Amino acid sequence: MLGCKPIDTPMEQNHRLAYAEGEPFSQPDQYRRLVGRLVYLSVTRPELSYFVHTLARFLSNRQVQHWDAAIRVLLCIKGSPGQGILLRPMKDMCLTAFCDSDWAACPLTRCSLSSYKVFLGRSPVSWKTKKQPIVSRSSAEAEYHAMAVTTCELKWLKSLLSSLGILHPKPMKLYCDSQSALHIAKNPVFHDRTKHIEAGCHFVRDELVNGNLATAYVPTGHQLADILMKALGKRQFGFLLNKLGIRDLHAPT
Structure with a gap:
């Protein structure tokens, strides 16, 4: 995925992954490994929590649509590889x-x-x-x-x-x-x-x-x-992301 084109949102709005039908994904081990790695990534990137939660529901019954949704998360990560939590010095421990x-x-x-x-x-x-x-x-x-x-x-x-x-x-x-x-x-x-x-x-x-x-x-x-509960549009996703204390170290200043 190193040469892929990044996108702005990890998942489509109003997705219907729970109703996914059709051809089962032929490589279940690959799907489980990818979701497992995303679980670890969500420790420092809380905006991925909902998407990891959604993908993890289909570990035992994954379809091709679920794999495509997991790939879309990777496309979003590709656009901000240095993104994570910024811990600021503070006096007010509220x-x-x-x-x-x-x-x-x-x-x-x-x-x-x-x-x-x-x-x-x-x-x-x-x-x-x-x-x-x-x-x-x-x-x-x-x-x-x-x-x-x-x-x-x-x-x-x-x-x-x-x-x-x-x-x-x-x-x-x-x-x-x-x-x-x-x-x-x-x-x-x-x-x-x-x-x-x-x-x-x-x-x-x-x-x-x-x-x-x-x-x-x-x-x-x-x-x-x-942002932790549903798939949002590009504008609202970016707005809440800035409010979460998430910063991209590679972003231009």
Whole structure:
């Protein structure tokens, strides 16, 4: 692939890889090796998390279309070989997180997809893209599950910083683009429609009451976790990529 022409986005928007049919890929070992290498690459390039997550779902049942999608990821990597995380020197060691979910994202199981991105100061330190283990009955429920998982990650990072002698007295900020989920987190009254997620509600609300967490709304267009959850267009992908703290060392200054 050294002589290939690079492209701007790793995957087509509104792809239908879950419905791929036709000729099975004849070299399954080659497909597994490529996806395995992309998994290691996503440790320093979080923008590839969603695409690696999608390709890894078809390790046991890969089609030619899946191989072509994996090659497209390589074409995008070819355009920015020196890209990675930039860890900046910082005085403010504040933890900030962005979380999001894609309701009923899996067309086969209708499980939702959760993603989060955690920053220490202005540097990204933790991120994740994962399919939720249950089927959510509303988009607000899916968003709230994403908030609960992100809260667990924030608490763990705070305890890790404390063991290193770094105190974090300020509330950790959690940004979400769902007004419904934010209202559920702040509303002390449970209704019939929220009883099935009552345990998660109590978990997040306890952190809010104790002053360990502060939630805030972020518009969908500025939701940084969006890049970890779906295939975006060229313009939005580039916009969020610049906000993630990702830089290309080979780019002209």
